Amino acid sequence: MSIKTEKSTPTPGFDPVRRKFLSAVAAAAGVALAPGVMLYGITKSNSAAARVSGSAVSSNVRWGMLIDLNRCDSGCDDCVTACSKENGLQGHGRPATDAQWIRKVDVTNPQTGASQSLPMMCQHCADPPCVDVCPTGASFKRADGIVLVNKHTCIGCRYCMMACPYKARSFIHESLEDQKPHAPRGKGTVESCTLCVHRVDAGGQPACVEACSDTGGGAMLFGDLKDPDSEISQRVAKYATQQIRADLGLDPGVRYRNL
Amino acid sequence: MTRHRALIGILVIALAGLAVASHAADQQNNTKGVPFPAIAMGQGETCVEDTDFMRRNHMDLLDHQRDETVINGVRTEQHSLKECINCHVVNGPDSVPVTVSSPQHFCRSCHDYAAVSVDCFQCHASRPGVEN
Amino acid sequence: MKRIIYSEIKGRSPQFYALAAILLVFVLTALASAFYMEHSGHYVTGMNNQVVWGMPHVFAIFLIVAASGALNVASIGTVFGKTIYKPLGRLSGLLAIALLLGGLVVLVLDLGRPDRLIVAMTNYNLKSIFTWNIFLYVGFMVIVAAYLWLQMERRMNRFAKSAGMLAFLWRLILTTGTGSIFGFLVAREAYDSAIMAPLFIAMSFSFGLAVYILVLLAACRGSERDIGDKVVNKLGRLLGIFAALVLYFTAIQHLTNLYAAEHIGVEKFILLDGGIYTLLFWVGQVIVGGIIPMVLVFRASGDVSRNAILASTLVIIGGFAQVYVIVIGGQAYPLELFPGMEVSSSFNDGVIASYAPSLPEIGLGLGGVALTGLITLFGMKLLRFLPASLANATIDPHHSVTAKSS
Ligand code: SF4
Ligand code: SF4
Numbered sequence: 001m002s003i004k005t006e007k008s009t010p011t012p013g014f015d016p017v018r019r020k021f022l023s024a025v026a027a028a029a030g031v032a033l034a035p036g037v038m039l040y041g042i043t044k045s046n047s048a049a050a051r052v053s054g055s056a057v058s059s060n061v062r063w064g065m066l067i068d069l070n071r072c073d074s075g076c077d078d079c080v081t082a083c084s085k086e087n088g089l090q091g092h093g094r095p096a097t098d099a100q101w102i103r104k105v106d107v108t109n110p111q112t113g114a115s116q117s118l119p120m121m122c123q124h125c126a127d128p129p130c131v132d133v134c135p136t137g138a139s140f141k142r143a144d145g146i147v148l149v150n151k152h153t154c155i156g157c158r159y160c161m162m163a164c165p166y167k168a169r170s171f172i173h174e175s176l177e178d179q180k181p182h183a184p185r186g187k188g189t190v191e192s193c194t195l196c197v198h199r200v201d202a203g204g205q206p207a208c209v210e211a212c213s214d215t216g217g218g219a220m221l222f223g224d225l226k227d228p229d230s231e232i233s234q235r236v237a238k239y240a241t242q243q244i245r246a247d248l249g250l251d252p253g254v255r256y257r258n259l
Numbered sequence: 260m261t262r263h264r265a266l267i268g269i270l271v272i273a274l275a276g277l278a279v280a281s282h283a284a285d286q287q288n289n290t291k292g293v294p295f296p297a298i299a300m301g302q303g304e305t306c307v308e309d310t311d312f313m314r315r316n317h318m319d320l321l322d323h324q325r326d327e328t329v330i331n332g333v334r335t336e337q338h339s340l341k342e343c344i345n346c347h348v349v350n351g352p353d354s355v356p357v358t359v360s361s362p363q364h365f366c367r368s369c370h371d372y373a374a375v376s377v378d379c380f381q382c383h384a385s386r387p388g389v390e391n
Numbered sequence: 392m393k394r395i396i397y398s399e400i401k402g403r404s405p406q407f408y409a410l411a412a413i414l415l416v417f418v419l420t421a422l423a424s425a426f427y428m429e430h431s432g433h434y435v436t437g438m439n440n441q442v443v444w445g446m447p448h449v450f451a452i453f454l455i456v457a458a459s460g461a462l463n464v465a466s467i468g469t470v471f472g473k474t475i476y477k478p479l480g481r482l483s484g485l486l487a488i489a490l491l492l493g494g495l496v497v498l499v500l501d502l503g504r505p506d507r508l509i510v511a512m513t514n515y516n517l518k519s520i521f522t523w524n525i526f527l528y529v530g531f532m533v534i535v536a537a538y539l540w541l542q543m544e545r546r547m548n549r550f551a552k553s554a555g556m557l558a559f560l561w562r563l564i565l566t567t568g569t570g571s572i573f574g575f576l577v578a579r580e581a582y583d584s585a586i587m588a589p590l591f592i593a594m595s596f597s598f599g600l601a602v603y604i605l606v607l608l609a610a611c612r613g614s615e616r617d618i619g620d621k622v623v624n625k626l627g628r629l630l631g632i633f634a635a636l637v638l639y640f641t642a643i644q645h646l647t648n649l650y651a652a653e654h655i656g657v658e659k660f661i662l663l664d665g666g667i668y669t670l671l672f673w674v675g676q677v678i679v680g681g682i683i684p685m686v687l688v689f690r691a692s693g694d695v696s697r698n699a700i701l702a703s704t705l706v707i708i709g710g711f712a713q714v715y716v717i718v719i720g721g722q723a724y725p726l727e728l729f730p731g732m733e734v735s736s737s738f739n740d741g742v743i744a745s746y747a748p749s750l751p752e753i754g755l756g757l758g759g760v761a762l763t764g765l766i767t768l769f770g771m772k773l774l775r776f777l778p779a780s781l782a783n784a785t786i787d788p789h790h791s792v793t794a795k796s797s
Contacts, residue, residue, distance in 0.1 A: 056331035095737070096439035096745075105736040107729050120728070120736070129577065135521035136514040142332060150329050151382050155511050156503015158443040159521055165578030167726050167738065170440050171503060174432035177358060179384045181341050186382030187432045188503030201332045244728060248577060 051201070062126075062145035063195055064225040064253035065209070066232050066241060067119060071219035074117035077104050079220065082211030083121075086196060088180035092173075099170035099185075101193040102208055116259065119208065119220070122147060122168035122193035123244065123252030130160035130169065139190075145225075145253050146195045154189040161190060165245050166252075168192045225253065296368040301346040307337055317343075321379075340379060345387045359385035395478045396779040397543075400614040402772035407613070411768060414761040421758015424751035425500035433503065436752050441744030442722045447501035450756030453598065453714045454494030454763060455528075455569055456591060459562040460599015462487040462535060464626075466562075469555030475625060478778040478785075479607065480555075484539040485770045486603055486763075487562075488532055493763030495528060497756055520571050527565045534558045543775065566595045573717065580657040581721030586647060590640040594710065597633035601706035604630060604699055606767060610777055619783030620695045627699035631688035634706055637713075638681045657724045660743070661716060668720035671712040680709005719746050 051057065083089070083102045091098040102121035108114070124147045130139045131147065138154035141147050149160075149169075161169045169192040176186055182198040185191050196206035204210075205222040212220040223232030235241075241255040306313050308320070324338040336342045347365035351357040359367050359380045366385070370377050379385075401407075428436055438445040464483035468476035499505050515522050538554040541547045570591030573582040604626050611618040645662065648654040661668055684702035691698050723744045728734055734741035771777055778785075 051332075054333055054335045056327075056333060092434070094434055096441065096739070097434045098440075100440075100738045103736050103738040103740075105728065105734055105738075105740050108733040108735075110731075110733050120738075120740075131516075132518050133521060133575065134516055135519045135525065136511055137516035138514075140330065142330070144332070148329065152325060152329070153507075153510050153514050154504065155507045157521065158503070159519075159572075161440070161443040162722070163576055163578065165726060166728065167441075167740065171433065171438075171443060173434035173439075175381075177360075178386070178388070179382065181344070181384045181388040184382040184384070188429070189382070190503070197332065198334070201334050245578070 057142050057144040057201075059143040060226060061143075062225045062253060063124070063200060064145070064223065064232060064255065065195075065206075066221045066223075066235055066255045066257060068219045068221075068257045069116050069118055070258045071217035072117055072119065073217055074104070074106055074115070076117075076216050078211045078214075078216040079119050079208035080104060082207040083193070086180070086199075086207035087183040087185075087194075088178075094173075097171075097173040099172060099191060101168075101170070101191070118256060118259070120166060120168070120244075121208075121254070122164075122195075123166050123250070123254040124193075124195060126251035126253065128250065129163040129165070133159045133163040135159065142197075146197055146200070147192075148194055148197065149190055149192065151184060151186065151189045151191070156188040156190065158190060164192075165248055165250070296372040297363075298368050299347060299349045299363070299365045302348070303346065306346075307342075340383055344383075344385065348387060356386040395785070397478075397481065397775035397777060398779050399773065399775055400610065400771045400777060402768075404613075407768075407772075410613075411765065414765045414768070417761030418758050418765065421497075421500070421755045421761070424754035424758070425505070428501075428751050428755070429505060435749065437747045437749045438752075439744070439746075441725075441739050442719060442746040444718055444722065445501075445746060446748035446752035447497050447755050447759075449711065449714050449718050450759050451494045451498040451501070452569065452718060453711055454490050454497065454759055456566060456595045456714075457598040457602050457710075458487050458490035458494060458595075459531070459566045459569075460595035460597065461490055461603050462558060462562050463596055463599055464603055465538070466555060466559040469552050470559050475622065478781060479603075479622070479626075481539060481542060481776045482607060482610070482771070483603060484535050484542075484558075485774075485776050486606055486767055487535050487599075489763045489766035489770065490599075490602065491528060491532060492766060493759040493761075496762055497759035500755055501752075520568060520575050524565075524568045524572065527561070527568045531558075531561055531565050534561050562595075563592065566592045573721070578726060579721055580654055580727060581661070581717070581724055583654075584644065584648065586640065586644045590637075590644055593633065593636040593640045594713065597630065597637045597706055598710040600626065600630050600633055601703040601710070604703040605707075608696055608700060610771060611781060614771075614777065616777065617780045617782035617785075618696075619781060619785075621783045622781050623696050623699050627688040627695065627702060630699070630702060630706060631685045634681050634684050634702075638677065641676070641713075653727070653730060656727070657721075660724050661720055665720060665723075665743075668716050668723065671720075672716050675712025676709050676716065679705050680707075680712060684709075722746075 080100075080102050087101065089099050089101065102119055105118055105120045107116050107118065124141075124145055126141075126145065128139070128141055128147050131141055134140075134154075135157060136153045136155055138150045138152075139147070139160045140150060156171065158171055161167075161171060169190050171190050172185060172187050174187060179185055183194070196204070196208075199206060209220040209222045212218060221232050221235065223230040225233055225236065227233055228237075235257075236255060239257055241257050242259045243250075243252045243255055244259075308316075313320075320338040321340055321343075324333075324335075325340070327333040328339065343366075348356045349361075349363050349365055351361060351363070357364050359377070362368065362371060364385060366377055366379070436445060461483055464476055465480035465487075467473050468478075468480045499508055502508075504510075511525065517523075534554070535558055538551065538558045541551040541554050567588040570588040573579075574585060574587035576582045604623075607626075608618065608623070610616075645658060648658050661672055663669060665672075684705045687698045687702040687705070723746060725739070725741050725743065728740060
């Protein structure tokens, strides 16, 4: 059992008990192999909360992300590339209207000139303004904290885009064909990062997190913020972390470290 | 007013006549009128439900499943659109699965015949994709 | 006071049909534009992921705001019992409904999925101020329609006053609702303020009355009815007061924002260095739409109706400028992700977004205006909305008394 295989997305229907066991082995192996080095994204943080196939998501879980900016390089956009590939977001050569679920933002302090780079996407707010304003209820928060657009009821009014403080949403400006079967998206509706909900439901983790640990800086950690034993909860409890625009009180599920 | 009533009466009778005629046409297996579509078969032995049942109720099953999936994250395969698409593939002349832009597409062949527009494929892929 | 006689406009002259035909052409252009936008997707418009509400929203918001304001004339007559306004009430109700319909059609046709209107009607998120607005709009039309009927049906006249009261309250709530669509956007520096609701109410008074004056004068001239200077003068002065009110609330809006440190950036943008938005604000809204009309109605000598027409037109132009600055200017200013920091990204973070209205968007917006015109035109032709005469002697009891005694 190598760590490498453990990193790939488990097949749906993979026996959860067995997976849990394997991931525990992998986690132990990870720590033993490289003590002191943070192996973000290598452990299968999701497996502990994997659901029995066919049962509904539960509010005992809250998915979240912790991004360590010391490990995020300004030149790297592996998370962005992985997201586009996973969800089939091709550009149309029109940057102003092309969809971006995740983007790299460079932040510079004008006084000191110090600069940082960070990935920005839907922050999966606990009190999402996009959900509050949506007239049809198409924007909604799943029981496990993932904020989605139900494209079956979205009328494309774009009020959610006005309301989101993070500019996390995109409107689809043209007809699409051959979407990814797991990521339906179409003209006239609004979309944003789904936290790779199809992967999460299958016990995996988002494509960006995977890419970041595979080829990027290993800055992103995905996990259950409500499970006190999860790696993300322990890190959030141990280190100082930040939420962007925390002053708005929306309690985003995406947290940043060393901002 | 009486003239209106008469008009409505005529309309109702005409519509009823049409309905009966088209039903009869169906039963004669469509010897005249719009040709019955050539509907592609799925791949397995049977569909997930009876064919007759599916003809009448597939939209309700899909509707139910879609809400379960989107809202509750239930991704079982039984009544999922994705599986319908995976099973009822129609290959084009180049032996690549056709999209809904082709009249041969499984969903489209029948929906064209029944003149019911399908809204699914504005967002959903209409042919199996390469999973990663 | 004499009984007021209302009558339909004849609507058989070539001018009537020419006007109707022009309006129809505009409505059809709007439908074609909407179809084109929906068919190709919104990339053919000026909107993008930074400026998500474009020109159609400017038109729609203007029309909806003006709708509730147009009803004011009726309210002043029934609710506040000012007799001189009484004969003007019916037209005011008709115009309110027509403006609202025109605005809503534009709003709906600019949706990403207008074909799903039924979804919007059957799925409600009661937390959304948008949903509340849908209820408010529908309610408004029902109430105003009932109010008109009570006024027109003589046996029902005695209920008209209570209906008028209800309509008046409803319209205040409605405009508050429209204003709150913006006021609730906590993350947008330009909108996040409680002053939005009263500001919108003042705007509705002013825009609605301006549209009303233009339509009234045009209708009276077109159907060769007398309209005395007295009415026009009164309406004109009222418009001047409303225009002043808008300026007052605009001043408060910007002063309070300047007081809050986090809003300084966006204030500087609108008031000083926002390019087109700064220009539209100072020249369009303040000078053309505010100061000149006030001078025209309070100070200028000469033909009263001509001044009133000019002032109303300028108020409407200034109103469009104001709505444009609020809607588009507010979005063009970037969201503050990291207050005090400089940001840059591939998604236009930290830069002023650009927006240039496209032809189909303008076509759609103008179509909404034309629809309002068509409804008003045929409304007046089919039912008795317009008083047979608004000559000084007919509408003012004192005037006729002095006329007799002299
Ligand atoms: S980041 Fe924006 S889109 Fe995501 S949940 Fe928060 S408000 Fe909604
Ligand atoms: S665009 Fe869609 S998801 Fe967003 S507020 Fe409107 S209906 Fe809701």
